[in-house]
Amino acid sequence: MKPAAFDYVVPRTVPEAVAALGDTGRKVQVLAGGQSLILEMHLQRIRPELVVDINRIAGLDRLSVDGDTLRVGALVRHGVFESARAVPGPLGTLFARAVVNIAHPPIRSRGTMVGSFAWAHPASEWCAIGTALDADIEVQGPAGRRVVAARDWFHGPYRTARRPEELITAVRFPLLGDDTGVGFIEHRRTHFCFAQVAVAAALTVRDGVICEARIGLVNCADRPLRARAAEQALIGKELGPPVDGYRPPEDHPFAHAGRIAAARDAAPLAEPYADVEYKRQAIAVLVGRTLCQAANDQRSRAAQLKGDQQ
Amino acid sequence: MKITLTVNGAAYPLDVEPRRILADVLREDCGLTGTHLGCEHGICGACTVLVDGEAVRACLMFAVQCDGSSVRTVEGLAAPDGEPHPLQRAFSAEHALQCGFCTPGFLMVAAGALEADPNIGDDPERVDGLVGSNICRCTGYEPIRRAILRAAREQQGDRDGVNR
Amino acid sequence: MEQWTRREDRRLLTGRGRFVADIAVPGCLDAVFVRSRVGHGTLREVDCAAARAVPGVVGAWSAADLAELPAVPYTLLARLSTEEAVAGREWPALVKDRVRYAGEALAVVLGEDRYRAEDGAAEVSCQVDPLPAMVKPSAAVDDSVRLFDGLSNIAFQGEAGKPVEESVWREAAAVVEGRYRQQLLMPTPMECRTILAVPEGDRLTVWSGHQMPHRLRRELAALLGWSEDRVRVVVPDTGGAFGSKSAAFPEFVVVAFLAVKLGRPVRWIEDRLESMLVATRGRGQDQRVRLAADAEGRLLGYELKIDADVGAYPHLGAGLPMQTAWLATGPYTTPQVHATVRSVLTNTMMTYPYRGAGRPEATIALERAMDVMARQLRLDPAELRRRNFIPPESFPYRTPTGRCYDSGNYVAALDLALETLGYDKWRAEQARRRTDPAALPLGIGLSCYVERSGGEAGGLHEFGSVEVGEDGTITARCGAAPSGQGHETVFAALVARTLGVAEERVRLVEGDTDEQPEGLGSFASRSAQVVGALLQHVARRLVDEARERAARLWELPVDEVAWSNGLVHAAESGSAAIEVAELVKVTGPLRVADRFESGMAFPFGSHAVVAEVDPELGTVRLLRVVTVDDCGVVLNPVLVRGQAFGSAVQGIGQALYEGMTYDEDGVPMLASGLLDYLLPTFTEVPPIEVKDTCTPSPSTPLGAKGAGESGCIGTPAAIVNAVADALRIADPDLLQMPLTPDVVWRAARAPKLQEVR
Known part of the structure; x- marks a missing residue:
């Protein structure tokens, strides 16, 4: 399980890194957190000839807010997001709910959010959140910088719009307003495996009516998905009272949205211990429950806002 | 590639292939075999060490990445005079080890967290997260959880005692 | 001493444990095996030429290159195999012409280190024509x-x-x-299999994380065609075994053979992916x-x-x-x-x-x-x-299936389990939930077991010795080989207690065939029951020997000489007394060695589980697990408790998480290692209450029965029964382990009991 030999460079600037990546005659890999890359190298599924270690590029570890946009630099580690206060507003809550599902503390102290966008594993929590929230991916190439929308970024398992000579420098998210509630629920067999299914949800409510819904689906297709049909079905629905018990009733709009997400939005692939039929079931259930969680979050935010105003 | 690792306070000037993982370099080049390899793909956590104070999988880092960094292993846990670390005493007291193969990894995960936040004993959920970071096949984990809490509370108690 | 619960703890907690991979032998070569990527096929060709040209590779061989390579030995111990079963079915250490399981070794590469050996292995080309x-x-x-x-x-x-x-x-x-x-399970000790073979003169020293060093010595000597005294097997610290480290595996055969052939130290440190392919299953x-x-x-x-x-x-x-x-x-x-x-x-x-x-x-x-x-x-x-x-009054009880149970009080164990669980309270909660549509269904499962410990007839004995040095230190030796059970602590205490001396005076030596010439090892939960009895027996004989010597010295009848707390003295007058160390100085080395045989014992217990099932997702949450085990007289309650708890968690693994699927070529679908084969982690461990009852065994002088396997035996059925109880399905056969969410969800949708009636 030892990695095969490779050449190793440590650029100090983004242009140096891009120059190193320009060596397209060889199999090149960018090393950021390395928590997927080195794992795959142990499993002998990736054998790069050149590894470009970007960990010593100054400034890539910046997490910043500019207006309504959060910018996550390429070296911001997962662990940063464990605190809901790392990012303002409901987005911070969503990240904090999601990040605890990414492996465990020693992995989260190395692995990076941007690395997840580069790796594009279908079970990545960040990638589905980015897709649902219309994140933008900043990449730097020899010809300069370009920005790719998340919906155009993912081309399939481990396949993205990044060209070999490009470096991802950051991912940008729109911040969420105080009228938005968020939820994230992951379903997996044990703490030490990828999600069978996970769902991220953000519900924006005005005057008790859902005016915007964003639902991200994790591991429900060969790439991260946004459940647009399910979202549409929620627009204009009353938020209603909190759900009693562990699930919304069958005729509840959230349960209905879950069934739509499973039947129309998702394109699940079979895997051991989860065939397509089971996955669709899990998607329907998880979407419904995550919406409940997001609705509860929205209610408590609204209540707090009211309290603050009084 | 020439690098210098500082391990448990001692400088190790080394010449290593870039592909050599930190755990192998610690074990073979530095002769510190307390760091064990249990799975070599980042899951089991037996190889966990502290790099610049943070717990990491030593199988998921290349040694060359740690050039200039400070690495701490289980061999550096006890005080220089040999006085055991509170975690070492607590693990024994709670019978938190049987075969002992996974033990260095659990100790280092806990040591990193305990040093970063001496009040972690007040937050059992975070302790649960630490115990949930690694795999043990012998103990069933519960004794490990108790040991970490015991060490954390003992340290807190010591400090509070001094403060009083 | 008192700051460590076990003697083993100090070194294991300070990074000074010594496992096989930690042993640095100058010039040692690492062995890496090239393995079949299909489960069944005809081997057409193995070409190692390119591998031999890789820098740092010392050699590469297929079976065709090693005509004299011996086959893998078989075992008749405990009737694990039979002459008839193996007749005509040779197990070659490297595949000769037919691949019969995925991962079977096709070639071996030796390199200056593991990296180089793997570089070489990547260059070996093999052609296998698949068979179904x-x-x-x-x-x-x-x-x-x-x-x-x-x-x-x-x-x-x-x-x-x-x-x-x-x-x-x-x-x-x-x-x-x-x-x-x-289902097939993988034992998955944290340390995979290990062997380091070091030729020295006309002998071979073999270091291995192993449960049966004497068996390994015997089997390796036989396949090398050597007398047993030319092989020394040493078991250093071993990172768990759980039964899986007691044979001579194909890789062991190759390593020992090549070490002797090349006259160089060779080691094989199995990595986790190899282990997932080719470690033995349960x-x-x-x-x-x-x-x-x-x-x-x-x-x-x-x-x-x-x-x-x-x-x-x-x-x-x-x-x-x-x-x-x-x-x-x-x-x-x-x-x-x-x-x-x-x-x-x-x-x-x-x-x-x-x-x-x-x-x-x-x-x-x-x-x-x-x-x-x-x-x-x-x-x-x-x-x-x-x-x-x-x-309870029917023991010994001869069963229709040929066992003779030594002792038991099964109803006491069940009663304690039900009481500890709060059985009636949970039944009431279950009934309440059945009327509450917002509540998750809940089930209660029981499992009562009786098992066997010690081994089978012919394997119920052990060898060992106790020796007193001139400095008063006492050394106990035995044929056991631990992998985390704390022998150094518990057996030293047992010998000290038997002799009435301070524990610090006693040291245990085991896991070394040069130190202890004969032995069986640690398996079948036998160590406390069989090895403990042996050490007590030998220690008592040592007391007798010391008394006899003193009696000769003092010209007294032996029954007028007593032993207390390491002092030999005349029983009556109290005038003559001699410390045992002094006695050694006066009368020469004092060492008693013997063989001692125990009977089989039959530990038992009752486990009870409360499980909550999410019928929409099929997830199972264990709310409570109670284990009541009876392993007779307990030598060290802390260690036995640790065994019971740990094995219950392994039992949970079988019931809910662990299993393997195969692809069309017969290859286990475990390419992502421990991300695919899911062991219980702390997050999965429910509240477990470990209790015991004590029914001494009459078949061994200590009254101890085997401990340590109870959870694997008792817990799984209690969990499955709890889930079946929660779902009330008409056809419980739908619930097959592991009870993964998809399995439980399907069962939850199946017709209920009352719907069928």
Whole structure:
């Protein structure tokens, strides 16, 4: 399980890194957190000839807010997001709910959010959140910088719009307003495996009516998905009272949205211990429950806002 | 590639292939075999060490990445005079080890967290997260959880005692 | 000393433990194996030429290059295999012409280190023409494709008990049937297998994380054609074993052979991916059961039919399923019990003992059937068991399946389990939830077991010695080899207690065939029961020897010389007294060595589980687990408790998480290692309450029975029964382990009990 030999460079600037990546005659890999890359190298599924270690590029570890946009630099580690206060507003809550599902503390102290966008594993929590929230991916190439929308970024398992000579420098998210509630629920067999299914949800409510819904689906297709049909079905629905018990009733709009997400939005692939039929079931259930969680979050935010105003 | 690792306070000037993982370099080049390899793909956590104070999988880092960094292993846990670390005493007291193969990894995960936040004993959920970071096949984990809490509370108690 | 609970702790907690991979031997070569990527096929070609040209590679060989390479030995110990089973079925250490399991070694590469050896292995090219891979007994049992030309895939057949009379089935008030799959499991010790072979002069020193160093010495010496005294096996610290580290594996054969051939140290440190492919598996049975009872719930007859997948070669575990057959009776007075075994060769790695080794399979089959019977008779499952327990006054009890249980109080264990759980309280909660649509359903499961510890006839003895030095230190030696059980602590304490001396004076030496010339090892939960008895026996003999010497010295009758606390003295006057160390100085070395044999013992217990099921997702959450185990007299409660807790968690692993699927080529779908084979992590561990009762064993002087396998044996059936109870499904056979969410969700959708009636 030892990695095969490779050449190793440590650029100090983004242009140096891009120059190193320009060596397209060889199999090149960018090393950021390395928590997927080195794992795959142990499993002998990736054998790069050149590894470009970007960990010593100054400034890539910046997490910043500019207006309504959060910018996550390429070296911001997962662990940063464990605190809901790392990012303002409901987005911070969503990240904090999601990040605890990414492996465990020693992995989260190395692995990076941007690395997840580069790796594009279908079970990545960040990638589905980015897709649902219309994140933008900043990449730097020899010809300069370009920005790719998340919906155009993912081309399939481990396949993205990044060209070999490009470096991802950051991912940008729109911040969420105080009228938005968020939820994230992951379903997996044990703490030490990828999600069978996970769902991220953000519900924006005005005057008790859902005016915007964003639902991200994790591991429900060969790439991260946004459940647009399910979202549409929620627009204009009353938020209603909190759900009693562990699930919304069958005729509840959230349960209905879950069934739509499973039947129309998702394109699940079979895997051991989860065939397509089971996955669709899990998607329907998880979407419904995550919406409940997001609705509860929205209610408590609204209540707090009211309290603050009084 | 020439690098210098500082391990448990001692400088190790080394010449290593870039592909050599930190755990192998610690074990073979530095002769510190307390760091064990249990799975070599980042899951089991037996190889966990502290790099610049943070717990990491030593199988998921290349040694060359740690050039200039400070690495701490289980061999550096006890005080220089040999006085055991509170975690070492607590693990024994709670019978938190049987075969002992996974033990260095659990100790280092806990040591990193305990040093970063001496009040972690007040937050059992975070302790649960630490115990949930690694795999043990012998103990069933519960004794490990108790040991970490015991060490954390003992340290807190010591400090509070001094403060009083 | 007192700041460490165990003597082992100091070194293991400070990074000074010494495992095989930690031993630095100058010039040692690392062995890496090139492995088959299909489960079944014909080997056409192996080309190692390119590998030999890789820098740092010292050599690369296929079977064709090593004509004199010996085959893998087989074992008759505990009837794990038989001469008939292995006849005509050679297990080559490197594949000669036919691949029979995925990962079977096709070539070996030796390198200056593991990195270089793997570089070389990547350059070996192999051609294997695939044959149909059969990974289940049902696929192989009809012999349509044979693993060995001209021989049946059924390598072994056996039975325990006599066939149940037809009239029993005909006349019983209730007969229930079931089909249960005991999935293949991976023992997964944290340290994989290890061997380091160092030639020194005309001897070979072998370091290995191993449970049976003397067996390994015997087997390696035999295959090298050497006398046993030329091989020394040393077991340093071992990172867990759970039954899986007691054989001479193909890789061991190759390493020992090449070390001798090259005259250089060679080691093989198995990595996790290799382990997932080719470490021995546990369990692996397809079972059919039939259980009959009268209207009052008295059991009348039980039938268990086992088709076991024993792997591709019958050498290690073809007879292992007999452990299940012999224990088919369980803790009940069922008058007629019959168990039959067919051991079927499949294109999988060998099945071999894994913690529990045949007893979990017996318990799970019977205890699941008991719950089905209770439902059929509308009896409380605890009450059904109570009506059928072998009563405490009936021991020794000879079972219809050929075991003679030494002692037991089964009802006491069940009562304690129910009381600890709060059985009635949970039944009330269950009823409440059934009327509350917002609540998740909840179930309660029981499992009562009896198992066997110590080993089989012919393997119930151990060798050892106790010696007093001139400085007063006492050294105990024995043939055991621990892998985390704390022998250094518990056996030193036992010897000290027997001699009446301070614990610090006693040191234990084990796991070294030069230190202890004969031995059996640590397996079958035998160490406390068999080795403990031996050490007590030898220590007592040492006292007698010291008294005899002093009696000669003082010219007194020996019965007037007493021993107390390391002092030999004249019993009457008290005038003559001598410290034992002084006695050694005066009379010469004092050392007593012996062999001691114990009987089999039969530990037992009752486990109870409360499980909550999410019927929409199929997830199972264990709210409470209670284990009550009886391993007779306990030598060290802290260590036994640790064993009970840890093994319960492994039992949870079998019930809910662990399992493997195979692709079309017969390759386990475990390419992502421990991300695919899911062991319980802390997050999965529920509140577990460990309790015990104590019924001493009359078959061993200490009264101790084996501890440590209880959870693997008792817990799984309790969990499955709890889930079945929560779902109230009509066909409990839908619940096959591991109870993954998809399995439970499907079962939850199936017709309920009352819908069928």
